[in-house]
Amino acid sequence: MPHPSISNYFISLNEAKSLSQSIKIPIEEEEVNIENSYNRILSKDVYSLVNDPPFDNSSMDGYAVIFSDTISATQENPIELEIIDFISAGHPPIKKLTSGSAAKIMTGAPIPEGADSIIMIEKTKEVDGKVLLYCPSFPNYIRLKGENLTKNELILSKGTFLTPHNIGLLATSGHSKISVIKKLKISIISTGDELIPPGLEIKKGQIYESNSYVLEGLIKEIGHIPIRKKAIPDSIEKLRIELNNAALESDLIITSGGVSMGDLDIVRKLMETEGEILFWRIKIKPGSPPLFGLWGETPLFGLPGNPVSSSVVFQMLINPWLKYITNSKGPKEKIIKAKLTEEIKNKKDFLVFPRVLVENNEEGLIAYTKTHQGSGNLRSLTTHNGIAIIYPHIKYEINSQIDVLLL
Amino acid sequence: MPHPSISNYFISLNEAKSLSQSIKIPIEEEEVNIENSYNRILSKDVYSLVNDPPFDNSSMDGYAVIFSDTISATQENPIELEIIDFISAGHPPIKKLTSGSAAKIMTGAPIPEGADSIIMIEKTKEVDGKVLLYCPSFPNYIRLKGENLTKNELILSKGTFLTPHNIGLLATSGHSKISVIKKLKISIISTGDELIPPGLEIKKGQIYESNSYVLEGLIKEIGHIPIRKKAIPDSIEKLRIELNNAALESDLIITSGGVSMGDLDIVRKLMETEGEILFWRIKIKPGSPPLFGLWGETPLFGLPGNPVSSSVVFQMLINPWLKYITNSKGPKEKIIKAKLTEEIKNKKDFLVFPRVLVENNEEGLIAYTKTHQGSGNLRSLTTHNGIAIIYPHIKYEINSQIDVLLL
Numbered sequence: 001m002p003h004p005s006i007s008n009y010f011i012s013l014n015e016a017k018s019l020s021q022s023i024k025i026p027i028e029e030e031e032v033n034i035e036n037s038y039n040r041i042l043s044k045d046v047y048s049l050v051n052d053p054p055f056d057n058s059s060m061d062g063y064a065v066i067f068s069d070t071i072s073a074t075q076e077n078p079i080e081l082e083i084i085d086f087i088s089a090g091h092p093p094i095k096k097l098t099s100g101s102a103a104k105i106m107t108g109a110p111i112p113e114g115a116d117s118i119i120m121i122e123k124t125k126e127v128d129g130k131v132l133l134y135c136p137s138f139p140n141y142i143r144l145k146g147e148n149l150t151k152n153e154l155i156l157s158k159g160t161f162l163t164p165h166n167i168g169l170l171a172t173s174g175h176s177k178i179s180v181i182k183k184l185k186i187s188i189i190s191t192g193d194e195l196i197p198p199g200l201e202i203k204k205g206q207i208y209e210s211n212s213y214v215l216e217g218l219i220k221e222i223g224h225i226p227i228r229k230k231a232i233p234d235s236i237e238k239l240r241i242e243l244n245n246a247a248l249e250s251d252l253i254i255t256s257g258g259v260s261m262g263d264l265d266i267v268r269k270l271m272e273t274e275g276e277i278l279f280w281r282i283k284i285k286p287g288s289p290p291l292f293g294l295w296g297e298t299p300l301f302g303l304p305g306n307p308v309s310s311s312v313v314f315q316m317l318i319n320p321w322l323k324y325i326t327n328s329k330g331p332k333e334k335i336i337k338a339k340l341t342e343e344i345k346n347k348k349d350f351l352v353f354p355r356v357l358v359e360n361n362e363e364g365l366i367a368y369t370k371t372h373q374g375s376g377n378l379r380s381l382t383t384h385n386g387i388a389i390i391y392p393h394i395k396y397e398i399n400s401q402i403d404v405l406l407l
Numbered sequence: 408m409p410h411p412s413i414s415n416y417f418i419s420l421n422e423a424k425s426l427s428q429s430i431k432i433p434i435e436e437e438e439v440n441i442e443n444s445y446n447r448i449l450s451k452d453v454y455s456l457v458n459d460p461p462f463d464n465s466s467m468d469g470y471a472v473i474f475s476d477t478i479s480a481t482q483e484n485p486i487e488l489e490i491i492d493f494i495s496a497g498h499p500p501i502k503k504l505t506s507g508s509a510a511k512i513m514t515g516a517p518i519p520e521g522a523d524s525i526i527m528i529e530k531t532k533e534v535d536g537k538v539l540l541y542c543p544s545f546p547n548y549i550r551l552k553g554e555n556l557t558k559n560e561l562i563l564s565k566g567t568f569l570t571p572h573n574i575g576l577l578a579t580s581g582h583s584k585i586s587v588i589k590k591l592k593i594s595i596i597s598t599g600d601e602l603i604p605p606g607l608e609i610k611k612g613q614i615y616e617s618n619s620y621v622l623e624g625l626i627k628e629i630g631h632i633p634i635r636k637k638a639i640p641d642s643i644e645k646l647r648i649e650l651n652n653a654a655l656e657s658d659l660i661i662t663s664g665g666v667s668m669g670d671l672d673i674v675r676k677l678m679e680t681e682g683e684i685l686f687w688r689i690k691i692k693p694g695s696p697p698l699f700g701l702w703g704e705t706p707l708f709g710l711p712g713n714p715v716s717s718s719v720v721f722q723m724l725i726n727p728w729l730k731y732i733t734n735s736k737g738p739k740e741k742i743i744k745a746k747l748t749e750e751i752k753n754k755k756d757f758l759v760f761p762r763v764l765v766e767n768n769e770e771g772l773i774a775y776t777k778t779h780q781g782s783g784n785l786r787s788l789t790t791h792n793g794i795a796i797i798y799p800h801i802k803y804e805i806n807s808q809i810d811v812l813l814l
Contacts, residue, residue: 038624050615052785053783088670108599148779148784165785167623171605172615173615174606176605199582213575216571216574218571233497234495264496360744364744365771374554382570401769401771
């Protein structure tokens, strides 16, 4: 039974995304050296400072020649050319090639003026300052200036998540520093009298707190800064103090637990009375209890305490929010299609996220569930390698193709 | 033409893997707090210290009751039970339930002795210390002790790569510290007179060095420590000094460039004369020139200078070596099957790795090439999202299923 002040109760995931994305926070940029840009988000479009390659160059070790000189070369009747130069990578050639001459050239070295093709070293023999060619030369052994990148061309757009290959492309195009989104600081606060940190001795009624560790890792994975707090008991007063502290030091607050219908659901209660709730509960399974709102000016996602729910809601709701507000296109989710080898029940109006194992068989990818799917069973996220996305109003039978987010 | 001392010349990728994996290095372990274990590799099997859940508990906010008391409850004829206790998570119940009584119970709280089922709060009404039940209770709202994890059960085996969910499982099972493989230090040395670092002004014949940045990122991704050196020119003397330095401070050396047939291929030359080469050249495309050997006692992979080749060989040869010697099962490669929408030529005896774009269409995943596949075109690794694995002796036509390693 929702509190009368909460108008958006039990809404769809898409509605929840829109509502949360109506709240924005200031996003800052900073300049970093590219070697420190791993897993960062570009805050500006990046254009190439150079052509790549910057000049025509050889893709082989061999001789730069004039193709028309070489047409008639055969094993029996080799062509002889005079070697007038030795060109290695990094050293611009000085001499111009004319008919009857060749320049020995190393991979990556600039093509000398006059030459229009390369013969690889294996098809030649060097004798007394001359080279014998046993077949015609190949024009396609020249890599043309700008064939990969053109100077001033857009190479990576604003919002690109910087993978190792993207960083390499920044280097290739001449950038040693780039502008990125400043990492967001995200506080994680688990709540519940039953929670104790791992390492302590467990007493009757207690469980080891794990959600903050999972969330910490998920935040690291997408390049932001987790601030993992010690779990707090079910106390409105302690929660208020923690939220105030978190609002001072972070851009976003994530709580875990205390958002359900119960008498001790302190996150919901405190947000109802002293915060502002934009929505409560979402039509997804697992993970229906979340709320979203503002604590002062700081956005707050209240996640359910069940470990599977907590992770699923992070991935399906918070991660999209973080991407949206930072205008980030990555990390790209790997959503693939796989063939179900068992029936999966959907749930009217609900998006359902069973954990599935995706495997290759001869015809393609298959997906099935392996361990029990209880929302308390964190292990279901380690023994499976995907989260299936089961839409309402579709019948899922054996051999149906389903969408799976690879973990 | 291989040097006479190199017996393993132009071998298959599998042979190259076996030969490189015959060289081992000392692997050390260290203990870390689980919050610092992200992307680390477990060096020991881990067993659960507790049952999870540690005790039978309620998955709902509601009332713990005796099922047989509730069987006849209907909307018209509710059952009335006396509320004898309020049990919240973290607080073990003291009172025993007997017929005719109920205990108000919060999600996660231990089931009191005597109770065998739960009725959710929404199906009840509380009046003057009594609760009215409008339907029978549900035995499946009790999460049973140990239903997720059993005490002393193996939960994560040696070699597990620690993802956020694995770290959560360590917490759930009571571990605050665990033993992991000490990160390996890996030196990266690019070679070539033509290489300058991004940020400097480019002169004729020069290119920006990018391979060391890509390799640095790929090493970070799998949880080891890259030591990125400044590129060195084509000088045997400078290379010898760098290799000696690198051997002192790292567990593995990766060079880039200088391994081909040319006169200036200094890595190959120096390894031939002063190191030990276990193999040279592999039947893969791109990436055929690599060598592997020992510089003193330090293993050395000599990668080709072409940026695509360098990255592909890292992923196909060095990454498997690192996993093998650290006995690591992750990070798990995401190899999927997709349907080709174009013909791809294979190459006799060669494994070919075209970069492809994998997309979902209605029937499943499709794959096709988008930009040119030159081994100098690093961009082909950023505009595509997968590396196809094209085996020799198989005909790949439109609609063939191919294996793709997702990037």
